[in-house]
């Protein structure tokens with residue numbers, strides 16, 4: 001997409017915002033030049049990362065969900081049915097009011113999320129106990145008129161990669177069990193991406209509009225701010241009551257169903273990029289790397305043809321082994337090639353020069369700069385072992401990053417320091433007045449309680465604001 005290979009360096013990663021914005025351009029992830037605020041364009045390379053990432057999400061969901069597709073346009077009377085939901089979205093929803101020159105008699109909402117598109121159909125589909133549990137998902141674009149600072153992959157007005165699952169169950173408890181299954185699925189998904197997560201229960205005032213409760217999946221970005229990269233909502237019977245989703249139970253009575261819904265957006269890509277990248281660009285876990293191995297022939301003088309031929313053979317062998325491999329034959333110096341592919345997060349580079357040829361080896365360099373030689377005879381095993389090593393390194397460093405940005409504190413003064421670097425663990429009594437005090441004193445807020453993380457032990461203690469009995473609570477600044 002770019003004209004010439006820019007060799008100017010990225011801003012250092014500690015200038016996270018500048019680094020992130022420049023990287024989206026230089027690694028050809030998203031083009032932010034589209035003339036609508038909060039709406040961005042996937043470059044093909046970025047889109048291939050999305051494709052690989054969402055293939056993992058689909059593979060996990062398809063175990064016991066079915067994928068489907070509902071309309072984008074939601075008629076006003078359906079959208080306006082559930083009071084809580086309206087309150088939560090009325091300032092964000094886009095409306096279509098005309099078809100061509102004709103004013104529509106019923107204005108249509110662009111789905112901000114699809115409860116009010118899906119649930120009228122669920123009311124038609126769910127008739128008896130035998131129809132339950134119903135577990136469907138779709139991966140679509142959704143639209144939210146965000147008034148806070150929009151940012152590619154993080155806060156968009158057109159959310160391009162909105163995976164939303166909507167399930168229907170016979171009882172409240174079965175829906176609660178589904179919430180747990182969804183959290184387990186998200187945990188597995190983020191393990192594949194080597195992105196460390198914190199799971200907690202959002203405070204009442206921050207739950208999804210119309211939900212009984214919301215469980216959230218957060219990660220900590222390099223600047224210490226949290227990013228909500230997934231949510232799971234227990235909807236109770238709020239929507240089934242509103243949309244008349246009932247089933248005939250064993251005694252032939254009409255019974256209200258219980259529901260959940262849970263979503264992930266392209267924020268998962270933002271987390272992937274931000275967690276692992278360095279000053280030279282992306283570092284991608286091999287599972288989601290569009291190019292897993294780049295082969296760079298070191299072409300010197302008279303043995304050029306011999307080296308090139310050997311490099312092509314290596315490329316063919318790696319491809320035959322099912323790896324995504326690129327042979328870079330461009331007539332530019334090797335250093336410029338290293339730069340190009342490091343920027344794009346290629347986990348492993350294989351160099352081949354005349355000396356390697358004579359010794360019957362290739363030189364392998366991982367994206368985190370470990371250098372080794374692999375005998376040509378065991379090329380595939382050697383490469384696969386190194387790719388596994390890159391993945392394990394990313395999982396370890398991700399976990400260390402999270403641990404380093406989590407701090408237990410007991411006083412407001414210590415809290416102010418802790419939330420500058422990351423997430424604070426405190427005891428909070430659960431009273432909103434104390435949470436408001438925390439928000440007044442710091443720009444941070446209550447992320448959640450009932451924390452699920454091996455790094456956070458649940459203890460009793462005194463609320464750091466009022467001194468009453470409190471439970472383990474996460475406080476942090478967030479995107």
Ligand SMILES: Nc1ncnc2c1ncn2[C@@H]1O[C@H](COS(=O)(=O)NC(=O)[C@@H](N)CS)[C@@H](O)[C@H]1O
Nearest residue numbers: 113154155156164228229230231261262263265
């Ligand atoms: N403007 C946005 N840009 C990018 N991602 C967003 C945006 N708004 C929300 N998200 C992501 O989408 C996820 C699901 O959104 S949500 O409002 O929490 N939940 C729902 O809409 C429910 N219907 C579950 S699908 C959030 O956890 C967040 O990670």
Ligand SMILES: [Zn+2]
Nearest residue numbers: 429434463466
């Ligand atoms: Zn308190």
